[in-house]
Amino acid sequence: MRIFHDNRYTQHWPLLVAILIGVILRVALWGNLPRLGLISDEAEYLAAADWLAHGRGFAWHTGYLWTRAPLYPLFLAAHIALFGRDLAVIFVSQTVLSLLNVGLVYALARRLGATPLVAGGAAFLSAIALPLAMYPQFLLSETLFISLLLIAFSFLADPQRRQHVFIGGLFLGLATLTRGLLLGFLPLAALWIGWRAGGNRRERFIVALLPLLAAGILIGPWALYASRTYGGLIVIDTTGAYNLALGGRTAYDGGRSDAPTRNFTLALLDPSLDDATRATLIAGSCLAQTGDPRLSTALAKPITAITQAERQQLLSAEGWCLIRAKPAAFVVKTLIELVDLFQINFSGDERLAEGFALGRLPRWYTLAMLLLDDTLYIITLPLAVLGWAVVRRTNTGGQLLDLIGLWLLYNLAAAPLLFAINRFRTPLLPFLCILAAFAWAALPQWRQWFISRHAQLYAVLAIVLWLVAATPYAYLEPRLPDAPSRWASYFGPYPSAIVAAQIAWQRRPQYEAVTRLEAAVAHDDLAAWTQALTDPMVPTYARAVAEPLLAARLGQPERGLELLDRRQPLYPWQAAVIRGELLRQMGDLAGARQWLGLTLVDDWNPTGWAWRWLHPPRLPGDRIDLADDNDLGYIDGFYLGEYDPVLGATVRWASETSRLRFPAAATGQSRQLCLRAAANWPLDLPLPTVQVMMGETQVGVFTPDRSLQEYCLPLPALPPGDEYVITLLSPGFVPDALDLVRRQGPQVGQVRILAFQLDWAEVR
16 A cells, blocks of 8 residues: 555645545535435344344344344444444445545556556546445445455555555455455455465465465354354355255346245245245245255254254255256356346446336436436446557556456356346445546557457457447337337336436426325315426326315315216326215215225335325324224324234334325314323333423423323314324334235335334314
8 A cells, every 4th residue: 555655745636536526426426325215235234223223133144034144233333332323424424435446456557567547537437436335325335345455455556565465354354244246256366365375385375375374264264153043054144045946047037037036045044934824925935846955854843943044055055056057048047147247237226216107217317317326437447458458568466466367257148147136246346437438548549459369359358248249230120119128228218227327317397296296285275286287398197196185175176076086097096095085074084994905005105105195184083093904094104903812902103204294173272282102112122201392392202112192292272273283202212023024015125113002183
């Protein structure tokens, strides 16, 4: 790392410029990403870290579909233990790491022989790459992993210095404890280091052992802990076994479906399942069809006696069984996954693009995705290949260039074997930025660089990879009119990045019109509501919601039913909720309950949507009975109702912030809020104190017991006919892993943070 200790600090001004630009971009993104909730593995990481922070070790993963490498949950847990469940603090730390990564990219480029200006170009590319700037605001391990990996490479760049090799091995060990995929790279890196080291065979052997020894010092204790905790040999985690089974199933079925592998695991995991259900879930598995005795033995045991290590063994056996059954299909699947790794998936989870076709994405974000993610990627990828040729020809990269190449090839070989998503490219981006900067600097002399046959082969490879990633040939794909393209990535018909971005851009005014309409509805401003519906930019799906509800607010719920029956473009659950609300406005509570209590409504649990769009009538007795099929519109921030055998009642769990609405309950005199609540919390946690708020004013607090009790608090007088809106604030806890596993449909991947249980609430 001497390059930062030269006596000429001024020569590193390109790095300072790159970091400044990186800071500006990250500040601009701060708090402005178009999130809808947790994505990908965020819920799992948050839940596991929360349990760690409360002193439960890695027990959360004993009940999950797989186990995880420990370092990132520990990283999150340290923040939670010190600052509480404040995600902003975590994002600050990760943002600092992402800026450190910009400096590390600069340092590695200099080690490869780059001038300060070229190294600054590499740092600039890594500073503006949107994935590297966005991921610090995700609860995902990529930012930490990239930091550890870049530091490791900085030390391993000089295998002649044993101390650096050992320190580099330590950081490789830490990176492996962040993402288990690196475990297979360790022996390859050690062999490379031994081969490139000087001295006789014995000295090379010693040097090759150093990174393995250093990494083993860190990995060994974790492997012992994990093996003891999870009931068998586990070196890092069990995600590899699950992904092997998933990849084998994808090849066997000829298409991607998570359900069979998930069902196989649930049959070995969920203690609430009876034997018949377990047998049904596992019936289609390869091990069941071949009568494998290992599966029969596991099914004969109580589920609580099956360890994560046993599940790992069975999932691995299932994966290999599927691969042996159709080896050619697995090869084809792997090649398809390899192509997918290079191509752009505009609607991938980590891009936060859900609802782009409705115009949900701000235009600045759509433009940033297209330019700083997709366009930058298809430019950087071929340039990186050419940059490799440039550095190879100048012979300045030496050992570090070989190590980078080994890392890139390892990922290209390993990722498609299981499954490939765009997120898997992220740890490769810093190295692509470095190599691309060399190519960009060499472009003025391109005729000189590519005279040799080898350089020409690299140029051909660059063109091939660009064609795979950019897909200009997708315009030639034979397809039906308006059918989506199967070839498109960047260029081409929908769902290419260019066309998807155009759709997102063009639909934005419609979404803004919906936002204005929704604001008018939320404020129950009938004039603004009516005016908003005259806007021609309001799409039909929003009109289908707002027009029947406006008719009800104008005292014409029958007219609302007529509008609803015109085959409106609504989700079935939306149509059911609106119909239930209209019947409620007509005084038909029994009919309303039939519609509001449908399973398709429960699957969505649309308390937030109903709070924003519905203005329900006054409650009989000003009482909300939760989970009685008539509470939508009166509550917000509550999870789906469920029967609690300990309490002997059907209740709803509240989140950390929840709300109650009592329409027209004010009489001009002081009243009382009474609630029947409980907090059936884990025994190792203190019971929460719930703050009861009206606006910014606290009207009281209560501490619910582990059994249902009634709590009453005074409410101030409001003008007659006004509504009481109560906000309930409480700390919450994260339940066990099975609670997350059981979240399906729209709730999948969303961790529940449970505050207290509410049976009913009323204003007296």
